[in-house]
Structure formats: C-alpha cells, structure tokens
Amino acid sequence: MKAIYIAMMAVAGVVMTGQAQAADESALAKQKGCLACHVVDKKLVGPSYKDVAAKYKATDAAQLAEKIKKGGSGVWGAVPMTPNNVTDDEAKRLVTWILSLK
Ligand code: HEC
Numbered sequence: 764m765k766a767i768y769i770a771m772m773a774v775a776g777v778v779m780t781g782q783a784q785a786a787d788e789s790a791l792a793k794q795k796g797c798l799a800c801h802v803v804d805k806k807l808v809g810p811s812y813k814d815v816a817a818k819y820k821a822t823d824a825a826q827l828a829e830k831i832k833k834g835g836s837g838v839w840g841a842v843p844m845t846p847n848n849v850t851d852d853e854a855k856r857l858v859t860w861i862l863s864l865k
Contacts, residue, residue: 788860795849797857803864810839812861821862828854 792798800808819827831854836843849857 785859785863816864
C-alpha cells in the first residue's frame with residue numbers, strides 16, 4: 764500500500780509542477796544505450812545533453828524525437844547518430860528530459 768501511495772504522490776507532483784520538472788529519465792537513457800555516446804555535461808561521441816538543451820526549445824521536441832528514432836548527422840558534426848531502438852513514447856520522454864537539462 765505504501766508504495767502505491769508514494770507512486771501516486773509522485774505522479775501528482777509531476778502533474779502539478781508540469782513541464783518545469785521533467786522526470787529524470789537517465790535510467791531510461793542508460794537502458795537504451797544513449798549514454799554510450801552522450802553525457803549530460805560533456806561532449807562524447809555525440810553532443811552533451813546540456814548543449815542540446817541550450818540549442819533547442821520545447822517546440823523542437825517532435826523533430827528531436829524523430830531523429831533519436833531514425834538517427835542522422837550534420838547538426839553537430841560529421842559523426843552520425845545511429846538509429847535507436849526506442850518507441851515514440853520513449854523518444855518523447857527522453858527529449859523532454861534532455862531539454863530540461865539547461
Ligand atoms: C552511436 C552513438 C550514439 C548513440 C547510441 C546515441 N546518440 Fe544521440 N547523437 C549522436 C551523435 C554523433 C549526434 C550528433 C548528430 C548530428 O550532428 O546531427 C547525436 C545527436 C543527438 C541529439 C541532438 C539531435 C540534433 O539534431 O541536434 C539528441 C537529442 C540525441 N542525440 C539523443 C539521443 C538519445 C535519447 C539516445 C538514446 C536513445 C541517443 N542519442 C543515442 C550519437 C549517438
């Protein structure tokens with residue numbers, strides 16, 4: 764029972780604070796292998812997520828989610844991002860998290 768109560772409070776907290784406090788999706792990013800090429804505050808194979816957050820606005824989220832799924836290159840350099848095995852929902856959650864890392 765206690766776990767359910769805590770989970771409900773967490774959901775309520777997210778709903779109330781809205782976009783300002785996106786859920787921490789670093790565990791999902793790790794599970795999906797993103798962190799092999801990306802670090803939050805350092806350039807690795809790909810740009811740091813803070814740099815990505817600084818470059819884009821919330822209105823770019825759909826485009827970024829698409830790129831995470833399909834991969835691509837040319838924005839940060841010649842090295843391509845390979846397509847990632849994520850669902851639409853996971854891609855959106857990851858983008859929301861990344862864009863919150865300003
Ligand atoms: C094989 C290495 C690699 C993996 C794995 C990887 N990325 Fe990338 N990522 C890159 C590179 C390289 C770029 C820069 C692409 C470019 O310059 O257009 C990039 C760019 C991005 C961008 C910015 C896109 C843009 O157009 O500016 C986002 C957001 C991103 N990655 C998120 C993710 C997420 C989320 C995952 C995990 C699901 C992931 N990446 C997995 C290498 C990777």
